[in-house]
Amino acid sequence: MAANTTNCLKAFLVFLIVHLPFLVLSRCLEHKNPQSFNTLLSLEGLSKGQTDKNLPYLRQYLKRFGYLNYKETTLNGNYFDEVLESAVKLYQRNYHLKVTGKLDFDTVKKAANPRCGFPDIGLRFKSINNGDHTNNGDDDPDFLFIKNSSLYKFFDGNPKWPAEKTHLTYTFISAVHPIPQEDLSSASSQAFAEWTRNSKFTFAEVREGAVSDLRLGFFVGDHGDGHPFDGPLNVLAHAFAPTYGRLHLDGAEAWSLSPPPPGQIDIVWVTMHEIGHLLGLAHSSDPNAVMFAQVTPGVARRALTPDDIAGIQALYATP
Ligand SMILES: [Zn+2]
Ligand SMILES: [Zn+2]
Numbered sequence: 001m002a003a004n005t006t007n008c009l010k011a012f013l014v015f016l017i018v019h020l021p022f023l024v025l026s027r028c029l030e031h032k033n034p035q036s037f038n039t040l041l042s043l044e045g046l047s048k049g050q051t052d053k054n055l056p057y058l059r060q061y062l063k064r065f066g067y068l069n070y071k072e073t074t075l076n077g078n079y080f081d082e083v084l085e086s087a088v089k090l091y092q093r094n095y096h097l098k099v100t101g102k103l104d105f106d107t108v109k110k111a112a113n114p115r116c117g118f119p120d121i122g123l124r125f126k127s128i129n130n131g132d133h134t135n136n137g138d139d140d141p142d143f144l145f146i147k148n149s150s151l152y153k154f155f156d157g158n159p160k161w162p163a164e165k166t167h168l169t170y171t172f173i174s175a176v177h178p179i180p181q182e183d184l185s186s187a188s189s190q191a192f193a194e195w196t197r198n199s200k201f202t203f204a205e206v207r208e209g210a211v212s213d214l215r216l217g218f219f220v221g222d223h224g225d226g227h228p229f230d231g232p233l234n235v236l237a238h239a240f241a242p243t244y245g246r247l248h249l250d251g252a253e254a255w256s257l258s259p260p261p262p263g264q265i266d267i268v269w270v271t272m273h274e275i276g277h278l279l280g281l282a283h284s285s286d287p288n289a290v291m292f293a294q295v296t297p298g299v300a301r302r303a304l305t306p307d308d309i310a311g312i313q314a315l316y317a318t319p
Pocket of ligand 2: 219223225227238248
């Protein structure tokens, strides 16, 4: 009996030693996991003058993607005020929705779609490790593009690669490997080829660890550049404006190299989009453009559109 009790105790201790780190880790991950974009669906029907416990999440979302300025409002308020209404209208205008300022079905549905992590407006996206690669002013967001008839956009200040730099090298550095390295390499070479066909740029892969202009890879959660990834869907990837050359894919996504089955994400589409940022294109308002911020799971997009091509040609038309 005593021996049995001792054995049970031993078994329990072994269980704890083996499982405790995982239990603690999973609790931490659970705790750190941010709200999903689907939270926005619960806000359908709300308009100015109403309150809701999830309005702070909408404020954070609109701030993150450039529609709200910290200085203008408190991010923690549960009250739907005028400033929030203006931000919703701006979002609706940018996505060609009916501009009502109300959280109608089309608006919350659109906002809940998976997307690129780069803001649509304001375009302040800098690495905490390197401040020299993008505009980093902290003025009010630039809303002027709304008046512009073209749908493609550049970053504030039009950062781009120097005129003589038309051949860019790239390498892979990943923290995780959700798909085989050969698949990432194949997806990237398809994506780069599409930009080569439609711009003055050529690209070549160099061995891992070699000096290169561009670095691509999979990361999860907080990966040191101040823009943590957020698990499946929501934000899928991000990249930096010229000439920083970093392209990060969220390793938590269900990536697909072949045309994706329902729920999976086309890695060629997303990589093509992020390369557009590396070259100096911001988000287009054209829903068919590769440079449109949102990506539809289960759908492949493998070619640049006239809007993307007009954008890259215009950016590099002058030295
Ligand atoms: Zn983007
Ligand atoms: Zn990153």
